[in-house]
Amino acid sequence: MKKGMLLFMLMLSVSLWAQKGEVDTAQIVVAGRHNTAVAEAKPYVIMISADGFRYDYARKYQAENLLKLSSQGIKAEAMIPGYPSITFPNHWSLMTGLYPAHHGLIDNYFYDYTRREPYAKSNRKNAEDGSWYGGIPLWGLAEKQGVLSASMMWVGSASDAGGTRPTYYYPYHEKFSPQEKVDKVISWLKLPDDRRPHFISLYFPEVDAAGHHYGPDSKQTEDAVQLVDKAVGSLVQKVRETGLKNVNFVFVSDHGMIGVNAEHPLEIPGMLMDKARFDYYNSEVLLSVHVKNPAEVKSVYKALKAAKTDNYEVYLDKKLPRYLHFAERDDRYHRIGQILLLPKSPEIFLEKGRTTTVGKHGYDPKTTPEMKATFFAWGPEFKQGMTVKEFSNVNVYPLVAELLNLNISQPVDGNIKVLRKTLK
Incomplete structure (x- = not known):
């Protein structure tokens, strides 16, 4: 799914929540x-x-x-x-x-x-x-x-x-x-x-x-x-x-x-903008990456790991800490991406041009x-x-x-x- 489609979904959800007058109570x-x-x-x-x-x-x-x-x-x-x-x-x-x-x-x-x-x-x-x-x-x-x-x-x-x-x-x-x-x-x-x-x-x-x-x-x-x-x-x-x-x-x-650092969010790594190779899904406190060619997963992981800053971690889905119960071994419906970028609170990932809220949740407790x-x-x-x-x-x-x-x-x-x- 393209990033544009994800943005459309988010915008659609806001629209649906706003149309309270049309809801059957x-x-x-x-x-x-x-x-x-x-x-x-x-x-x-x-x-x-x-x-x-x-x-x-x-x-x-x-x-x-x-x-x-x-x-x-x-x-x-x-x-x-x-x-x-x-x-x-x-x-x-x-x-x-x-x-x-x-x-x-x-x-x-x-x-x-x-x-x-x-x-x-x-x-x-x-x-x-x-x-x-x-x-x-x-x-x-x-x-x-x-x-x-x-x-x-x-x-x-x-x-x-x-x-x-x-x-x-x-x-x-x-x-x-x-x-x-x-x-x-x-x-x-x-x-x-x-x-x-x-x-x-x-x-x-x-x-x-x-x-x-x-x-x-x-x-x-x-x-x-x-x-x-x-x-x-x-x-x-x-x-x-x-x-x-x-x-x-x-x-x-x-x-x-x-409270999060909404004024200075983390930039999403530029390589992920190549939509021929990747889909990504950004909840701002968790960035999930789907690599379209499975043969590239390890090389992409290494590249993202090498380019990361101290403000977030990069994990293969197989390597997430066991206590999170969110690794490949736990993914019964195959909905988690192969590579996950986890910002360290209070940092968030945010697409350029988007606004967000000052309070967040989603981090590792x-x-x-x-x-x-x-x-x-x-x-x-x-x-x-x-x-x-x-x-x-x-x-x-x-x-x-x-x-x-x-x-x-x-x-x-x-x-x-x-x-x-x-x-x-």
Whole structure:
């Protein structure tokens, strides 16, 4: 795929996100489903994601409700996102228990050379085509075992990924306020027993948007944190008012945020402009190179390695650090380029003439701690007042499955042993 096509995809996504007035905001309900009698007796789990809510934001910006609720339940020192620490890959990792290279959603934008077509996060056709998404999402796991689920705009929830959509869901748009989302979750919890979802996923984008446009240390980001905190506090209070017992909350984020050197970005190596030989895909914090002639890969790698600066690293896909789970051996869908250029934070790659935002994520969390995410949990099934050490986000999947007594139907990267100690 040509660079011009990638730029077109990016521009198209911006256009699609901007056309909020044209978006259908109606809920979609899959008819004919009911909880089994066994499901009706199960606990409830509300899994909340605040996009871009860095591991230290709650304390940094004194998120009163989240600090109080997590102190009464479980809080992690941090949660480690998968690589790259980008929105779509990590929301899908949280929902499937698989690393990005294992579930195939390796970036917000990428090209699949087997399918010969691009994926763009804001392309509704892509978003609702489950063939792009590997793994069995938690709502699908629940539905197949007789437990109804609902989703408020989580990544992939409008698709048939894994073969089963949630019973109740909303395709993505930005017309609902956080409080409106809360009210719609409560409406689900007021349904009759046989139609009431026991697993609910809820998504808030505000903190990520503020962090990108104004930076992680801005007043706008603080305000966004407070907005989400207020919504969570309202949700918990309204759940109490329903009188439902055994409602459990898992609050997560997909990644953190860092201010970047947007004024003096790194130049993309000139040799890559030869479109007869290369395609490249630039997420600004990761530059993936596809060499069209496989026989040239090693020589191109050596040339890029020789020309690199101290501000970035050059790797063959076979040689990426094992802990990233992003090397050739992990690439189950063959979507990762043969050569990867990894800028060192706060540096980014940027094409000449393009503008960008001041806040970014996507870096290796091991070398850039600002990429680390948040994990809090509270409710009747959780222990109280426990702090756990940082862990990989793929371990949230088996935790939720354990809470709902669901049998995991295929191998995942997460392991219940990591977080079982948080349960009573």
